[in-house]
Amino acid sequence: xxxxxxxxxxxxxxxxxxxxxxxxxxxxxxxxxxxxxxxxxxxxxxxxxxxxxxxxxxxxxxxxxxxxxxxxxxxxxxxxxxxxxxxxxxxxxxxxxxxxxxxxxxxxxxxxxxxxxxxxxxxxxxxxxxxxxxxxxxxxxxxxxxxxxxxxxxxxxxxxxxxxxxxxxxxxxxxxxxxxxxxxxxxxxxxxxxxxxxxxxxxxxxxxxxxxxxxxxxxxxxxxxxxxxxxxxxxxxxxxxxxxxxxxxxxxxxxxxxxxxxxxxxxxxxxxxxxxxxxxxxxxxxxxxxxxxxxxxxxx
Numbered sequence: 001x002x003x004x005x006x007x008x009x010x011x012x013x014x015x016x017x018x019x020x021x022x023x024x025x026x027x028x029x030x031x032x033x034x035x036x037x038x039x040x041x042x043x044x045x046x047x048x049x050x051x052x053x054x055x056x057x058x059x060x061x062x063x064x065x066x067x068x069x070x071x072x073x074x075x076x077x078x079x080x081x082x083x084x085x086x087x088x089x090x091x092x093x094x095x096x097x098x099x100x101x102x103x104x105x106x107x108x109x110x111x112x113x114x115x116x117x118x119x120x121x122x123x124x125x126x127x128x129x130x131x132x133x134x135x136x137x138x139x140x141x142x143x144x145x146x147x148x149x150x151x152x153x154x155x156x157x158x159x160x161x162x163x164x165x166x167x168x169x170x171x172x173x174x175x176x177x178x179x180x181x182x183x184x185x186x187x188x189x190x191x192x193x194x195x196x197x198x199x200x201x202x203x204x205x206x207x208x209x210x211x212x213x214x215x216x217x218x219x220x221x222x223x224x225x226x227x228x229x230x231x232x233x234x235x236x237x238x239x240x241x242x243x244x245x246x247x248x249x250x251x252x253x254x255x256x257x258x259x260x261x262x263x264x265x266x267x268x269x270x271x272x273x274x275x276x277x278x279x280x281x282x283x284x285x286x287x288x289x290x291x292x293x294x295x296x297x298x299x300x
Contacts, residue, residue, distance in 0.1 A: 001258050003031050004116045004145075006041040006135055007125035008098040009053050009067070010076030012088075012243055012283060018049075019243070019282035020056050022076060022098075023122045023152050026247035029060045029284045030273065034255045039114065042125075043068040045097040049075035060284070066107060070097040080243060088243045092157050098125060103134045112141045118254055119145045122152045126162045139169050146257075150250045151175035153182065164207075172211040172257070173203060174250050180214050193222070193231060200224030213253060215246060220271050223263050232267035235275040235295050244283025249274035252292075268295075 007024030028038040040062055044050030046069055053075060057064050076096035081089045103111075119142065126132040139147065149170035151163065163183065167173055175183070180199050200212040204224060212224045220234035252273035256266030272295035276287045 001036045001118065001255075002114060002116045003028070003036050003038045003118045003120065003254070004041060004066075004111055004114070004142075005031070005038060005120040006138075007120075007122050008076050008096070009040070009042045009044055010078050010092075010096065010098070011049055011053075012078050012080045012090075014080045014082065014088075014241065014243070014281075017281070019284070020053055021078070021244060021283035023150060023247045024120060024125065025053075025057075025062075026244040026283045027120050027150065027251050028062045030248040030251035030277075031254065032061050033287070034251060034289070036255070037063075039063040039066055039111070039116070041066040041101065041103065041111075043070050043073075043097040043099075043101045045069070045073050045075040046071045047075055049077070050097065066103070066111070068097070068101055070100045073097040073100055082241055085239065085242075088241060090154050092124065092154055094157070099128065099131070101125075101131065101134070103138060108138050108141050111138060116142060116145045117258065119147045120150065120250070120254075121147070121166060122150045123158045123162060123166065124152060124154050126166060127157050127159060132162050132165060136165065136169070146171045146254075148172040148174065148250060148254055150247070151179050151183075152246070153179050167203070167207040167209065170207065170209050172213065172253070173207065173209050174213040174215065174246075174253065176215045176246065177217070196222045196231075197224065197229045200229065211257070215249060215274075217242075221249070221267055223267055225263055228263060230263045230267060232264060232271055234271050237275045237279040239278050240281045242278045244285075245274040245278040247283065248277040 005024040005028040008022040010022040012019045012021040079091035214222045249270045252270040
């Protein structure tokens with residue numbers, strides 16, 4: 001399967017350590033682990049972090065053909081603070097090199113010629129009208145590709161117009177339960193399952209999107225697809241940090257959907273991959289498909 005992932009490259013600074021990240025890069029790296037051909041559309045600065053990012057992409061097997069090097073602009077960073085449960089809070093440093101990505105018509109034509117099966121995009125990168133416009137043009141030129149929109153709201157780095165524009169062009173929308181509550185309405189505590197299902201139905205109808213996935217942290221996820229609704233429990237692990245776990249989940253979900261797995265099987269597999277990543281430091285830790293297969297119910 002051929003995938004194009006659009007968005008930020010940045011380094012997550014957690015205490016004295018730095019981990020390469022950015023949701024689109026994390027997604028690309030985990031999709032590559034699952035055996036897919038992945039191209040990233042982004043930018044780095046002409047600096048040490050940028051060099052290390054490009055080297056890491058090469059080691060991961062991610063194509064940097066559409067990764068720009070922007071002189072005079074720093075490679076992106078995010079200051080990350082973890083709460084006692086390992087849940088991250090992000091302080092995004094902007095402007096960064098990825099804010100200056102400019103896809104030329106020739107590059108958009110080249111991507112169209114690649115005929116990608118899936119295109120991934122998130123919100124942070126599209127906080128500017130220019131970035132949003134560039135991505136929307138690309139989507140018009142690759143109409144056959146499936147699209148996954150991973151909402152990933154970060155304080156001060158999103159706007160409702162971008163969310164609505166991207167959601168209306170997605171085949172799959174993935175967001176967390178807290179993001180669902182923030183964007184739509186509080187999810188009912190007394191009957192959460194019915195509340196989440198109603199949310200998914202509303203968004204599916206509003207944005208003409210066939211698949212809505214709501215992640216529920218350690219409790220797993222809920223998926224609504226063409227009128228069918230399932231909930232899949234999560235897997236208990238000792239959490240190191242949850243940075244990148246949602247991105248790994250998205251890559252595993254796309255993998256399962258592309259194989260025409262059932263919703264239950266795709267959800268179980270995605271939950272297992274996310275749990276593995278959460279059990280290890282950093283957004284792109286080492287893991288194997290064999291380890292995922294060791295989780296009950298997450299068989300390939």
